[in-house]
Amino acid sequence: MAEKTPLTKEFTKGIIKENPVLCLVLxxxxxxxxxxxxxxxxxxxxxxxxxxxxxxxxxxxxxKVIPAKVRIPAYITIIASFVTIVQxxxxxxxxxxxxxxxxxxxxIVVNCIILGRAEMFASxxxxxxxxxxxxxxxxxxxxxxxxxxxxxxxxxxxxWFGMNIPLLGQNPILIFILxxxxxxxxxxxxxxxxxxxxxxxxxxxxxxCAACPMSESCNGPDDEKECVK
Amino acid sequence: MSLTQLxxxxxxxxxxxxYVLCKFFGICPFLGVSKKLDTALGMSAAVTFVMVLAxxxxxxxxxxxxxxxxxxxLQTLVFILVIAGLVQLVEIVxxxxxxxxxxxLGIYLPLITTNCAVLGVTMLVxxxxxxxxxxxxxxxxxxxxxxxxxxxxxxxxxAGVREKLESxxxxxxxxxxxxxxxxxxxxxxxxxxxxxxxxxxxx
Numbered sequence: 147m148a149e150k151t152p153l154t155k156e157f158t159k160g161i162i163k164e165n166p167v168l169c170l171v172l173x174x175x176x177x178x179x180x181x182x183x184x185x186x187x188x189x190x191x192x193x194x195x196x197x198x199x200x201x202x203x204x205x206x207x208x209x210k211v212i213p214a215k216v217r218i219p220a221y222i223t224i225i226a227s228f229v230t231i232v233q234x235x236x237x238x239x240x241x242x243x244x245x246x247x248x249x250x251x252x253x254i255v256v257n258c259i260i261l262g263r264a265e266m267f268a269s270x271x272x273x274x275x276x277x278x279x280x281x282x283x284x285x286x287x288x289x290x291x292x293x294x295x296x297x298x299x300x301x302x303x304x305x306w307f308g309m310n311i312p313l314l315g316q317n318p319i320l321i322f323i324l325x326x327x328x329x330x331x332x333x334x335x336x337x338x339x340x341x342x343x344x345x346x347x348x349x350x351x352x353x354x355c356a357a358c359p360m361s362e363s364c365n366g367p368d369d370e371k372e373c374v375k
Numbered sequence: 376m377s378l379t380q381l382x383x384x385x386x387x388x389x390x391x392x393x394y395v396l397c398k399f400f401g402i403c404p405f406l407g408v409s410k411k412l413d414t415a416l417g418m419s420a421a422v423t424f425v426m427v428l429a430x431x432x433x434x435x436x437x438x439x440x441x442x443x444x445x446x447x448x449l450q451t452l453v454f455i456l457v458i459a460g461l462v463q464l465v466e467i468v469x470x471x472x473x474x475x476x477x478x479x480l481g482i483y484l485p486l487i488t489t490n491c492a493v494l495g496v497t498m499l500v501x502x503x504x505x506x507x508x509x510x511x512x513x514x515x516x517x518x519x520x521x522x523x524x525x526x527x528x529x530x531x532x533x534a535g536v537r538e539k540l541e542s543x544x545x546x547x548x549x550x551x552x553x554x555x556x557x558x559x560x561x562x563x564x565x566x567x568x569x570x571x572x573x574x575x576x577x578x
Binding site for chain 1: 406
């Protein structure tokens with residue numbers, strides 16, 4: 147992890163290629179619950195990103211101290227502390243956001259993205275790499291929430307960030323901000339992500355091994371034992 | 376709090392406030408283990424059990440320890456640790472005394488710690504109690520039981536839908552989770568129909 151290129155890679159992978167919501171399907175509960183409006187979706191994304199960066203760095207710093215047997219309770223305690231801090235900050239500086247997120251704000255504790263990154267990444271990598279991984283995953287999460295929030299608010303309420311949209315504003319399709327709309331938009335976005343991924347893979351398979359799942363451990367196309375092609 | 380009100384809370388928690396389909400709690404197990412009817416039943420039974428138990432423990436802790444000592448900002452931290460400890464305890468007790476139930480629930484128990492429905496219900500009943508002082512301990516427990524049963528109803532219904540989906544011809548990109556979510560959307564639609572039914576029934 148000493149070189150510069152892998153670090154930027156840790157950062158960018160979370161945004162598109164391993165997007166936590168659309169590709170890894172983690173953290174679905176907040177994704178569906180808070181995306182009725184753009185502003186609450188964005189607020190949730192930023193709060194979760196803050197928790198993710200802090201908890202990833204601390205867990206990575208303590209990775210040699212925490213005994214393997216009690217690592218999960220230790221991670222949960224660290225995450226819960228940061229969630230409490232973020233919750234108090236939001237209560238103090240953005241009370242309106244606190245009201246719109248409600249119980250989903252403390253529920254960041256059980257967001258699988260955060261515990262998942264702690265277990266899969268931060269417990270094995272350096273502090274800088276873990277912080278960047280957290281930031282990238284957090285931005286990927288925020289981007290997915292923002293996208294879903296925009297679609298649902300524009301179609302379901304006829305507005306965007308509370309601004310009225312002509313034509314749609316008079317006759318919004320209410321179902322999109324109701325629970326069924328959440329499931330539907332999420333399913334459709336995931337189908338689009340699937341489609342884009344298969345297309346990209348097909349293209350990559352014809353040209354290089356970049357998209358090959360073994361590309362990290364394999365020595366290139368000449369390595370007969372490892373190469374999937 | 377009268378019996379009618381308690382029944383109202385129970386029914387509302389199952390139908391109009393369904394934790395999975397209306398409040399989006401516990402979506403991960405809902406999508407993950409609803410493929411077959413028996414696993415869906417096992418998971419929901421375990422969730423219901425832990426929900427009621429967790430509410431029974433966290434309610435007094437919050438009301439009689441955290442609030443008087445002005446430590447209520449530690450709510451999140453304390454609740455998640457209590458739930459994690461409780462799940463562990465339930466696992467040990469079941470293994471020792473009711474091994475058949477332990478084997479039936481086995482793999483689902485540890486997963487419940489990170490099920491947001493459990494943490495969600497313990498926190499939501501406290502919010503309800505803060506708004507309405509007559510919403511006490513018993514009402515909270517009834518609400519938790521209703522939430523668990525609601526989870527069970529959603530899981531079992533959805534398991535049926537998913538078994539039908541297996542034999543359908545689905546477009547390539549929609550295969551797997553996307554079509555599952557779209558069908559979840561239709562099931563959630565049907566639950567919208569319950570709006571107001573509980574008030575009408577009891578008044």
